[in-house]
Amino acid sequence: MRIGDVAAQAGVSVRSLRYYEEQSLLPAQRTPSGQRRYDGSAVQRVRLIQQLYAAGLSSRVIAEVLPCFDTGTSTPELRRRLAAERDRIDRQLAELVAARGQLEAVIATAEHPPEGCTRVD
Amino acid sequence: MRIGDVAAQAGVSVRSLRYYEEQSLLPAQRTPSGQRRYDGSAVQRVRLIQQLYAAGLSSRVIAEVLPCFDTGTSTPELRRRLAAERDRIDRQLAELVAARGQLEAVIATAEHPPEGCTRVD
DNA sequence: CTTGCCTCTGACGTCGATGTGAGGTTCTAG
DNA sequence: CTAGAACCTCACATCGACGTCAGAGGCAAG
Numbered sequence: 418m419r420i421g422d423v424a425a426q427a428g429v430s431v432r433s434l435r436y437y438e439e440q441s442l443l444p445a446q447r448t449p450s451g452q453r454r455y456d457g458s459a460v461q462r463v464r465l466i467q468q469l470y471a472a473g474l475s476s477r478v479i480a481e482v483l484p485c486f487d488t489g490t491s492t493p494e495l496r497r498r499l500a501a502e503r504d505r506i507d508r509q510l511a512e513l514v515a516a517r518g519q520l521e522a523v524i525a526t527a528e529h530p531p532e533g534c535t536r537v538d
Numbered sequence: 539m540r541i542g543d544v545a546a547q548a549g550v551s552v553r554s555l556r557y558y559e560e561q562s563l564l565p566a567q568r569t570p571s572g573q574r575r576y577d578g579s580a581v582q583r584v585r586l587i588q589q590l591y592a593a594g595l596s597s598r599v600i601a602e603v604l605p606c607f608d609t610g611t612s613t614p615e616l617r618r619r620l621a622a623e624r625d626r627i628d629r630q631l632a633e634l635v636a637a638r639g640q641l642e643a644v645i646a647t648a649e650h651p652p653e654g655c656t657r658v659d
Numbered sequence: 660c661t662t663g664c665c666t667c668t669g670a671c672g673t674c675g676a677t678g679t680g681a682g683g684t685t686c687t688a689g
Numbered sequence: 690c691t692a693g694a695a696c697c698t699c700a701c702a703t704c705g706a707c708g709t710c711a712g713a714g715g716c717a718a719g
Contacts, residue, residue, distance in 0.1 A: 419696080420695090420696075430677070431696085432677060432678065432679085435622055435697095436677070440676095450593070450685060450686085450696090451697060452684095452686085452697075454573055454687075464579070468633065468636060469640075471633040471637060472634055472638070473631075476675075476676080485648060486640075487539075488655065489644075489648070489656070490657075491651075491656075491658065492614070492659065495648070496649070497547050499641055499644060499645045499648065502641060503642060503645065506634055506641070509592075509634060510631065510634055512593065512628060514631070516592060517593070517631070520603075520620055521624060522621060523606050523610075524617065524620050524624065527610070528609050530610060531610070533610065534612075535610070535611040536642060537612065542664095551708080552665095556667090557706070557707065569715090572666085572667060572714090572715090573665085573716095591670090604681095648710075660719100661718105662717105663694075664715100664716090664717095666712105666713100666714080666715070666716095667712100667714070667715090668713090668714105669710105672707105673706105673707085674706105675704105675705105675718090676704105677704100679701085681699090682697105682698095682699095683696100683698090683699105685696065686693100686694085687692100687693090687694080687695095688693090689691090689692090
């Protein structure tokens with residue numbers, strides 16, 4: 418596949434794919450003229466990368482853990498890293514839930530204003 | 539309280555507090571000489587701001603919804619905004635849970651490598 | 660009064676993922 | 690063959706929440 422096809426199917430920009438290659442997240446074959454060629458797995462890989470970005474991992478960290486996704490091979494350092502990221506995500510989840518609660522409370526107040534509050538329509 | 543006290547108690551930098559004032563998130567009294575003075579509620583307010591930042595809201599959005607926290611006063615537009623942010627948080631929660639699942643799966647593989655995978659110790 | 664710490668404003672630096680534009684090459688449909 | 694779409698590299702721009710530095714003023718203790 419060409420870079421534009423992968424971009425379209427994965428829903429990201431061409432620029433991003435080039436950046437992922439630069440960060441060693443997404444290897445690409447090259448035609449003799451220098452154009453990138455990808456196989457079908459690239460789309461899945463891009464989706465995974467996006468998911469990890471969404472989870473707050475940086476390119477650098479993703480580059481570290483991706484080989485583990487690929488080969489299942491792991492080192493103690495890598496396992497520590499994975500666990501650390503999972504724990505960070507757990508903390509982030511807790512924060513999100515708390516913030517969601519705050520918003521929800523304000524929404525409830527806004528919908529059913531008690532004394533001293535105003536609901537402008 | 540002086541700005542350094544608030545910063546220490548809320549666990550943020552002095553720079554951040556000045557920035558919050560600039561963004562109209564955290565009003566401050568001024569002494570005749572121009573120094574900022576805060577009352578005790580400032581610390582709570584900073585914690586709330588941090589929580590909303592952690593939830594992915596921008597300064598601009600926080601500035602929009604904070605009055606609602608303060609006075610309970612709401613407009614249709616504001617209620618729409620609040621609900622939109624709550625929904626965004628819900629989507630973000632789903633993404634986080636999914637990513638967590640991915641990581642957890644990889645961790646499981648790393649801890650108990652099946653055929654074809656290597657666990658380096 | 661001075662020493663040292665805190666504060667002020669203003670402005671430039673940072674970082675990471677991506678946008679954008681220039682200037683040029685390659686591929687493909689007609 | 691040719692036009693236009695897609696691709697290439699290089700490199701600078703962006704955005705948001707700060708960090709950081711300079712230069713100057715404020716304030717309590719000795």
